[in-house]
Amino acid sequence: MSKGPGLFSDIGKYAKDLLTRDYSTDQKFSISTNSISGVAVTSTALKNGVLHAANIATQYKYRNTLFDVKIDADSNILTTITFTEILPSTKAIASFKVPDYNSSKLYKKNPLIDVTATLGSTTISFGAEAGYDTTSRTFTKYNVGISVTKPDQCASVIIGDKGDSIKASYLYHLDESKRSAAVGEVYRKISTNENTVTVGGLYAVDHLTNVKAKLNSNGKLGALMQHEVLPKSLVTISGEIDTKTLDKYPRFGLSLDLKP
Template identity: 55%
Template sequence: MSKGPGLFSDIGKKAKDLLTKDYLSDHKFSVSTYSESGVALTTSTVKKAGYSSGDVAAQYIYKNTSADLKVDTENYFHPHASLTAAVGHNQAPQIDLTVTLGTSTFALGAEAGYETTSGKLTKYTAGITVTKPDSSISVILGNKGDTITASYVHYMDELKKSAAVGEIARKFSTNENTITVGGSYAIDPLTLVKLKLNNHGSLGAVLQHEVIRKSFVTISSEFDTKALEKTPKFGASLILKP
């Protein structure tokens, strides 16, 4: 039986990951470590447009309480640190409802944010997802009702590594439509290829290989098919996890 989203942020996530995740325009190196006590430590280095930056992040999770510490170092070594803690609930109110009928799961979600001083809404979003064992369709109304996005994902294998995806997004304030199609294909159990193309001429490709368990090398590129004289964007990432 398929499972529906557990949080509102999961609505439409399958299509979003296929169309955006791993499409890089920078160079990134990341190493993560975990301990049984609930402490996770991640160090990352990113080089983009000739500038380098790095960060070290630590997270401690115990039941429904979490604490995060992150120290960033810019190219000119201007460090700054931030400490955040979350206890038991999200800052923005959320409503989630999941209903399963046979092999289909229907999930509804809504999220709102507000200013504590004035009580005014700063954002409100709603969405619905229908999930089947081999497909998923989602509709999200966002940006205070200014945009609507519909997406469809169809999986080609049981592991859900090979898939086709389509997305239509409309912004009402500008009457602009963006249509994106793409997908992923598992060349072998360790190697994945992803492609995407939208109606504005943006074409992207990703090649990802799992060098060892949970550790990935990713190479991506993106270029404008309507302006081939422009220099394509290239990115690379190495992520090492225990």
């Protein structure tokens, strides 16, 4: 296990996953396969069973550098290069996205470039990320964040949206296996002076079944139940309701994710 910091995307990830991951109000079916050479293919269908997306990903590692190439359904190619230990206790990522010449979407001659970097340890880390559009020569994003992680809890603060938002989150694990947890998040949009507070929880019913729930200050209540029907294969039933407008029907989602 690396003694250095995680990636910038890991800052606040545990809280974000608990509050957003697997919540859906649609019907989704996905199949993932992996080859011996490391090529992964994921196909996803929605509602009527028609193929909605097919993504291909492959990875190659050379010493402290990881090359990750993904091709999506629109023939866009996303290449991510991850460098670890450039300096002691640092990680950095450089990525660029290049649409295919035959893509049905408008082709951009110059790609979008994203760069992220983190500094610190497994306990505390500081990170920053920036996105640059080489066509318009403008920054598409720049964010900074800090996280503190302990065995039973983690906290983070992220300044995002080019300095226009602040998100602070705290997650506490309720058991040693980390299958049950409570989380709180505060999000502030500076330009509009809006605040959103969200609380949520995860509870392991047994070793195959989890339930999650969340509620925010806008009155949105969500819940889901997830069951492992086969090793690494999950079926998820989720729902959402607006408690401030109970006259509207709740929305429900169903997903099946099959993995080898």
